[in-house]
Amino acid sequence: MEVYRSFILRLLRNYLIGSLGAVFVVGTVVMVSTLQIPNIQFLRLLAIVLISLVFMLSAEWLAFRVQLMPIRRFFVTTERHSKAQMDNMYEKIHRFPGRTIYRIMIPHLLGFSLPAAGLTLWMLDRGWVEFPTFYVSLAAACAILIAVMHALIEYFLTVRAVRPLLLEIRRQGKQQFGIEPSLDGRVLVSIQRKFQLSTALIGLFPLFLFFLATFIRLQYMDPEFAKEYIVWAVLVVVLGAGFALVGSWLLIRDVRDPVADLTKEMNRIQEGDLGRRAPDLYADEFSALISGFNMMINRLEMRQERNRQLLQSYFSTLAAALDARDKYTAGHSMRVAEYSLLIGKLSGMNEEQADLLYKSALLHDIGKIGIPDEVLLKDGKLSDEEFAIIKTHPVLGENILLQIEPVDAMADFLPGVRSHHERYDGRGYPDGKAGLDIPLFGRIIAVADAFDAMTSDRPYRNGMSHEKALMILEEGKGSQWDPYFAGLFIDEWRRQRQHLQKPPGQEIS
Numbered sequence: 001m002e003v004y005r006s007f008i009l010r011l012l013r014n015y016l017i018g019s020l021g022a023v024f025v026v027g028t029v030v031m032v033s034t035l036q037i038p039n040i041q042f043l044r045l046l047a048i049v050l051i052s053l054v055f056m057l058s059a060e061w062l063a064f065r066v067q068l069m070p071i072r073r074f075f076v077t078t079e080r081h082s083k084a085q086m087d088n089m090y091e092k093i094h095r096f097p098g099r100t101i102y103r104i105m106i107p108h109l110l111g112f113s114l115p116a117a118g119l120t121l122w123m124l125d126r127g128w129v130e131f132p133t134f135y136v137s138l139a140a141a142c143a144i145l146i147a148v149m150h151a152l153i154e155y156f157l158t159v160r161a162v163r164p165l166l167l168e169i170r171r172q173g174k175q176q177f178g179i180e181p182s183l184d185g186r187v188l189v190s191i192q193r194k195f196q197l198s199t200a201l202i203g204l205f206p207l208f209l210f211f212l213a214t215f216i217r218l219q220y221m222d223p224e225f226a227k228e229y230i231v232w233a234v235l236v237v238v239l240g241a242g243f244a245l246v247g248s249w250l251l252i253r254d255v256r257d258p259v260a261d262l263t264k265e266m267n268r269i270q271e272g273d274l275g276r277r278a279p280d281l282y283a284d285e286f287s288a289l290i291s292g293f294n295m296m297i298n299r300l301e302m303r304q305e306r307n308r309q310l311l312q313s314y315f316s317t318l319a320a321a322l323d324a325r326d327k328y329t330a331g332h333s334m335r336v337a338e339y340s341l342l343i344g345k346l347s348g349m350n351e352e353q354a355d356l357l358y359k360s361a362l363l364h365d366i367g368k369i370g371i372p373d374e375v376l377l378k379d380g381k382l383s384d385e386e387f388a389i390i391k392t393h394p395v396l397g398e399n400i401l402l403q404i405e406p407v408d409a410m411a412d413f414l415p416g417v418r419s420h421h422e423r424y425d426g427r428g429y430p431d432g433k434a435g436l437d438i439p440l441f442g443r444i445i446a447v448a449d450a451f452d453a454m455t456s457d458r459p460y461r462n463g464m465s466h467e468k469a470l471m472i473l474e475e476g477k478g479s480q481w482d483p484y485f486a487g488l489f490i491d492e493w494r495r496q497r498q499h500l501q502k503p504p505g506q507e508i509s
Contacts (some may be wrong), residue, residue: 003168004075007161008068014157015060041129048123048466052116052315060112063103067096071165086173088182093165094188100153109148113140126491135216142212152198191259195252196245203244204237204464211237213305258286262293274301285429312359319362322369332452336359339448339489340441346488347444360416360441391429394418416441420449425479442483447473447489472495 074081081089120136123129170180192498211233218229258281265278277294280287319333340361344354367374371393375386382390397417401410419433419442426434428446438446454469469491477483 003164004072007165010161011064011158012162014154017157042121044128045120048116048119052112055115056107056111057108060103063107066102071096071347075165075168080176081172083173083177083179086169086177090166090169090173091167091183091188093162096162097155098189100154100158103162104154105147106153108150109144111358113147116143138212138216142209145205145208148201152201152358156198168407192252192256195255196248199248199251200241202245204241207237207240258282258290262290265293265297266328268302269297274304296416308457315362318366322365332456333365335452336364336445336448339451340445343444343447343485343489343491346492347485356412357416357441359442360413361445363397363401363413363447364417364420364449365397366400367393367395369400372398391421394421395430413447414442415439416445418442420445422446422501425484428480438482444485447481447486450476451489466493466497 044216070092071089114489117136117140120129120139121133122131124131124136136324173179173181215233216229218225261278261281268276271307274297277297277438278290280294282290316334319337322333337358339355341358344357349357371389375389380388394417398414401417402416404410418430419439422428422431422433422438422442423446424435424438424443426436451469451473454472455463455466457463468492473481473486473490477486478492
């Protein structure tokens with residue numbers, strides 16, 4: 001596949017740049033050129049570098065093939081990948097830059113440093129090169145630092161190189177399954193660790209190389225001064241390392257704080273809290289990022305409010321459409337919703353639950369849309385057959401709401417719609433449930449529905465007074481209605497009537 005071939009070419013180019021810079025420029029030009037030795041010895045040392053380089057490249061090529069094998073197999077195969085395979089490869093590619101560090105470090109140390117040190121010691125023993133033996137230890141230390149820097153450079157270059165592969169996997173996932181693979185917020189590599197290590201090494205690397213090169217030079221020019229120099233140089237290197245570490249800590253904190261603020265606010269948004277904004281406390285590019293983030297929250301809040309209003313209008317419209325079939329029941333669904341909301345708040349229900357209760361009550365009689373007019377609008381008393389048809393409306397209502405997509409959108413409203421005609425003593429319909437087995441919303445809506453039905457006018461009777469309806473609710477507590485919710489409603493209604501009671505001599509309906 002073309003994207004995979006481009007990825008390989010980019011990796012090879014990055015590797016050649018890093019290897020040439022680390023091994024030849026730094027290792028050969030900087031370190032070897034500091035030695036005051038005859039040309040023949042210089043050529044012998046150069047031969048050691050080349051031989052060791054062959055070992056290192058062989059070891060790295062082997063590690064490179066092993067690490068690339070699963071990625072190559074994924075992109076070269078013509079078989080259709082499963083979603084699990086795509087998710088697995090997506091994560092594996094994200095981890096590939098981190099594994100690059102091991103691919104660089106181990107061959108550098110085992111494939112280059114060990115052969116180079118062994119060959120150098122052998123030539124020193126044979127007298128083919130002449131310099132202090134401890135130079136080999138210094139060269140080994142320098143090689144380790146060069147390997148670390150090479151691995152660091154290779155890591156950041158590989159991070160950019162794998163992005164086309166990640167985009168290709170996301171494209172395939174979207175095309176085949178409609179879902180793009182993602183890490184879902186998992187942190188595979190800490191930004192704090194990346195910044196601290198990279199900035200510390202960037203500060204320490206040139207300082208350490210300068211120390212080694214200068215020390216070797218002074219050994220030839222003035223050995224006594226070199227001994228004094230090493231104490232001073234070690235102090236400078238330690239101070240430099242300290243400054244590098246402190247600087248990296250300050251830098252990462254300057255990046256970590258705004259990232260932490262944004263992460264904190266994103267977690268609030270996931271929980272549905274759009275009421276707060278990320279603090280704009282920064283004067284760099286993070287200011288623009290946070291400003292854009294807060295603007296996005298403003299838009300989300302506006303959209304959420306508009307959706308809430310549209311949804312509320314949708315429910316109200318459904319209820320009004322139902323009530324419009326019968327002029328005698330006009331406003332019934334809205335009043336039942338208001339009474340239900342009152343009971344819910346009196347029971348200590350939170351705003352979210354109360355809103356769900358209100359909407360459930362608006363839709364409680366939606367099943368009556370499926371009841372024939374000659375039954376639903378009959379003026380006189382219903383026959384047993386007709387009443388049996390009426391009793392199907394809770395199930396019809398549930399079935400109607402189940403047709404709305406997505407299916408889970410109506411899930412919270414189904415229990416109240418289906419169970420609002422259940423009785424506390426188990427003699428209700430459609431399921432004959434009793435007591436606390438009746439869903440919460442059903443027990444509340446039953447009280448509100450009965451009260452409005454008793455106090456509303458019908459073609460064959462006038463509505464009874466509120467007080468008489470309350471007395472019937474009182475008598476039916478524990479048998480027809482939940483005693484707790486019926487009691488809350490009765491007590492609150494009487495409390496309000498007492499508070500608003502007219503002066504003596506004026507009738508209270």
